[in-house]
Amino acid sequence: MAAPRSLALWNCCGRRWSRAMRGCQLLGLRSSWPGAPLSARLLSQEKRATETHFGFETVSEEEKGGKVYQVFESVAKKYDVMNDMMSLGIHRLWKDLLIWKMHPLPGTQLLDVAGGTGDIAFRFLNYVQSQHQRKQKRQLRAQQSLSWEEIAKEYQNEEDSLGGSHVMVCDINKEMLKVGKQKALAQGYRAGLAWVLGDAEELPFDDDKFDIYTIAFGIRNVTHIDQALQEAHRVLKPGGRFLCLEFSQVNNPLISRLYDLYSFQVIPVLGEVIAGDWKSYQYLVESIRRFPSQIRIKI
Ligand SMILES: COc1cc(O)cc(C/C=C(\C)CC/C=C(\C)CC/C=C(\C)CC/C=C(\C)CC/C=C(\C)CC/C=C(\C)CC/C=C(\C)CC/C=C(\C)CC/C=C(\C)CCC=C(C)C)c1O
Numbered sequence: 173m174a175a176p177r178s179l180a181l182w183n184c185c186g187r188r189w190s191r192a193m194r195g196c197q198l199l200g201l202r203s204s205w206p207g208a209p210l211s212a213r214l215l216s217q218e219k220r221a222t223e224t225h226f227g228f229e230t231v232s233e234e235e236k237g238g239k240v241y242q243v244f245e246s247v248a249k250k251y252d253v254m255n256d257m258m259s260l261g262i263h264r265l266w267k268d269l270l271i272w273k274m275h276p277l278p279g280t281q282l283l284d285v286a287g288g289t290g291d292i293a294f295r296f297l298n299y300v301q302s303q304h305q306r307k308q309k310r311q312l313r314a315q316q317s318l319s320w321e322e323i324a325k326e327y328q329n330e331e332d333s334l335g336g337s338h339v340m341v342c343d344i345n346k347e348m349l350k351v352g353k354q355k356a357l358a359q360g361y362r363a364g365l366a367w368v369l370g371d372a373e374e375l376p377f378d379d380d381k382f383d384i385y386t387i388a389f390g391i392r393n394v395t396h397i398d399q400a401l402q403e404a405h406r407v408l409k410p411g412g413r414f415l416c417l418e419f420s421q422v423n424n425p426l427i428s429r430l431y432d433l434y435s436f437q438v439i440p441v442l443g444e445v446i447a448g449d450w451k452s453y454q455y456l457v458e459s460i461r462r463f464p465s466q467i468r469i470k471i
């Protein structure tokens with residue numbers, strides 16, 4: 173039987189989340205929701221036209237994917253340093269909060285779509301590893317009179333330090349994945365991690381495969397959001413969870429003014445100075461502005 177529909181939106185401009193999350197939103201859904209409400213609404217508008225937006229530009233739907241590809245191909249090498257500089261490290265806290273909200277248990281199969289350079293995947297692996305180690309310690313403490321055989325077995329199990337958890341990073345951009353793989357190598361992430369080139373709108377996975385689907389700062393760039401949501405639903409096991417981290421609109425007029433000032437006057441300049449790429453960072457701020465507000469996403 174289908175699991176009951178459940179939708180939770182953690183709106184960083186609202187009351188449910190801390191000030192640290194202002195300007196950013198986390199959307200949580202449970203799989204088997206009847207008829208994905210967000211998709212239904214966004215779709216009806218987007219399906220009608222073959223034109224769409226790329227930041228403030230109007231482009232054809234066919235063009236958008238290529239333009240988004242060029243943006244991330246161009247920024248890939250400077251992507252991580254840009255995020256730290258633009259947000260003064262705050263994006264790390266948002267990503268940590270996503271994992272804490274997810275609270276994955278050992279054995280979780282995660283699909284991180286638009287996973288880019290692997291920030292969500294690495295956090296997930298750290299989290300499940302520490303959960304698993306804690307569980308093992310508790311078990312060992314509870315069984316103080318173990319036989320040698322049993323102790324040896326526990327040590328063998330310790331080899332699987334993730335408790336069977338696994339994360340699949342899926343992204344459409346080869347360059348972003350390349351940087352992610354280099355980071356994984358340098359930071360010693362190997363077990364429980366795989367990288368796949370793929371489109372959120374047409375995922376290269378079987379049905380009912382994952383416990384959790386995440387998409388962090390990715391959905392804004394997808395041409396047919398409805399299609400991506402349908403794909404998320406398809407690859408999630410019944411009762412699986414969908415977690416989306418994305419920018420939101422700021423409602424307070426004063427903060428909104430400062431937000432705009434920073435977005436439009438500072439970010440493209442940083443993009444030019446650090447990444448030699450004004451245009452891609454102009455696209456970033458325009459795409460944030462074009463993305464539906466948290467209220468629209470919720471309904
Ligand atoms: C090409 O596409 C992309 C490329 C990428 O590299 C990344 C992404 C996807 C994004 C991420 C993975 C997340 C990380 C990226 C960002 C946070 C950049 C996006 C920035 C904004 C939407 C603007 C608002 C920024 C924040 C809410 C984050 C917090 C930032 C700060 C605290 C830095 C503020 C800096 C200063 C106060 C010092 C220097 C500033 C000035 C001298 C300029 C004038 C300053 C102001 C007017 C005050 C600044 C006011 C604000 C930032 C407003 C704060 C508002 C709220 C907290 C609601 C990608 O797709």
Ligand SMILES: C[S@@+](CC[C@H](N)C(=O)[O-])C[C@H]1O[C@@H](n2cnc3c(N)ncnc32)[C@H](O)[C@@H]1O
Nearest residue numbers: 244286287288343344345348371372388390393
């Ligand atoms: C802003 S980055 C986010 C990366 C990572 N999730 C993070 O939080 O740092 C957006 C990513 O979405 C990817 N992307 C854009 N359109 C996509 C699509 N249709 N399918 C899969 N990935 C896509 C880009 O290649 C890029 O790596």
